[in-house]
Amino acid sequence: xxxxxxxxxxxxxxAGGNGFCAAAGPEGGVYAWNLPKGFPIPYVPPDxxxxxxxxxxxxxxxxxxxxxxxxxxxxxxxxxxxLAFTDGRAVGxxxxxxxxxxxxxxxxxVAWNASFTWSNPxxxxxxxxxxxPMRGLQPVELGLHDDGAPFLPIARADAxxxxxxxRAFPGENDPYTVTNVTKAxxxxxxxxxxxxxxxxxxxxxxxDNAISDSAKRGEGLFFNQHLSCFRCHGGFDxxxxxxxxxxxxxxxxxHNTGLYNPYPAPNVGIFEYTKVPADQGKFKTPTxxxxxxxxxxxxxxxxxxxxxxxxxxxxxxxxxHDNPNxxxxxxxxxxxxxxxxxxxxxxxxxxxxxxxxxxxxxxPWPASAR
Numbered sequence: 001x002x003x004x005x006x007x008x009x010x011x012x013x014x015a016g017g018n019g020f021c022a023a024a025g026p027e028g029g030v031y032a033w034n035l036p037k038g039f040p041i042p043y044v045p046p047d048x049x050x051x052x053x054x055x056x057x058x059x060x061x062x063x064x065x066x067x068x069x070x071x072x073x074x075x076x077x078x079x080x081x082x083l084a085f086t087d088g089r090a091v092g093x094x095x096x097x098x099x100x101x102x103x104x105x106x107x108x109x110v111a112w113n114a115s116f117t118w119s120n121p122x123x124x125x126x127x128x129x130x131x132x133p134m135r136g137l138q139p140v141e142l143g144l145h146d147d148g149a150p151f152l153p154i155a156r157a158d159a160x161x162x163x164x165x166x167r168a169f170p171g172e173n174d175p176y177t178v179t180n181v182t183k184a185x186x187x188x189x190x191x192x193x194x195x196x197x198x199x200x201x202x203x204x205x206x207x208d209n210a211i212s213d214s215a216k217r218g219e220g221l222f223f224n225q226h227l228s229c230f231r232c233h234g235g236f237d238x239x240x241x242x243x244x245x246x247x248x249x250x251x252x253x254x255h256n257t258g259l260y261n262p263y264p265a266p267n268v269g270i271f272e273y274t275k276v277p278a279d280q281g282k283f284k285t286p287t288x289x290x291x292x293x294x295x296x297x298x299x300x301x302x303x304x305x306x307x308x309x310x311x312x313x314x315x316x317x318x319x320x321h322d323n324p325n326x327x328x329x330x331x332x333x334x335x336x337x338x339x340x341x342x343x344x345x346x347x348x349x350x351x352x353x354x355x356x357x358x359x360x361x362x363x364p365w366p367a368s369a370r
Contacts, residue, residue: 031055033050035195037195037200037204037205038200039112039193039195039236040112040236041244042111042245043111043243043244044190044245048183050190050191051187053164054169055187055191056164056168056188056364057187057188058187058191059361059364060161060365061075061185062074062076063365063370064151066151066154069095069142069143069144073095073142075133075185077095078092078133081356082293082356083294084108084289084290084293084294086103088295089103090103090296090300091103091301092141094136094141096140098140101266101267101300102118102300105117106286106287106289106290106294107189108192108290108352109192109193109194111191112242113126113242114250114252115252117284118283119268119270119272119282119284119299120270120272121252121254121270121273121274122273126182127179130182130185130186148176148177148181155176165180168184192361194289194290196353197351199350202349214341214345215346215348215349217342218342218344218346218347218349221335221342221343221346222343222346222347227333228329232253232255232285232327232329233288238350239285239286240285241284241285253285254270254283255285255329255330256269256281256283256327257283257298257317257326257327257330258316258319258323258327259302260319261317261319261326263280268280269281270282277325278325279325281323281325283299288347288350289350290352290355290356291306291347291350306344306347307344310340313330313333314332314333314334316330316331317332
């Protein structure tokens, strides 16, 4: 296993990973990232520097059901802490009960995302992404109006929000704007960092007892050239769709994994936006961190278990080798029963129990106000 460890660590050092860093905020404020080992400094848009005050305001906004058109849903409805900020459904359900076509993606380590939805290559920041559920109407997500109604008047009159907005956006005559709401939510989401899994303790802290022998064998399989899992799920976040302060403009790769042939509308991948025929069925590679908590899998939740996912890739995709747009890395492979069990144990070792119990990411509203 030593060679695997060195290979992954080298990639992280080249990415600029270091342990602790601080970012300067407005008015001389400093935000302490306190990054896990191996994590590079994240890219943050210059017009929304991180501050503790914005993160705290964003946490209140994230859990506030009054941010939906009917007061029934919040960001946390589709992004539950105990499920690594997913919702356990195959596809999302909006405030009015309408089903969406895709499942909510995990928000864990979203600070390093180079793309923020399953298949829209044009959304480059969390601030832009936050507007999608806030204003989504086809189908309804939160369903707010473009001017933030009915939520902004509620926030302006709320005794809890008044000091929070004032601290987050000091000097503004009227900080109660859609722009500031998205900035605060994005700041909170950037603070949701996962890097304390058993695998992290094994890999970075050299704790050989942190993961089982089965998981260690699974690690070897994961980084095996024949399986090539790491080619799409590589690096510190186990995804090829990451960026950092050192590489803010990194090009994102989207992949057709052979799940369908053809892919049924509306889930046609980035083809929806590019109209390039070869882009049909290409979707973003999600992180594998906390993957054992985020079932069901794939953009539409069509694979229920990790065993189903391994079966899909072992077969070379649902349609075998007949999909002309399928990524060439999806070629199929053979795994014994023991190999499958070992690989799944490795994936389970990426679960960060501290994350799902961390009070910094939990609902700050008193039970009576929820």
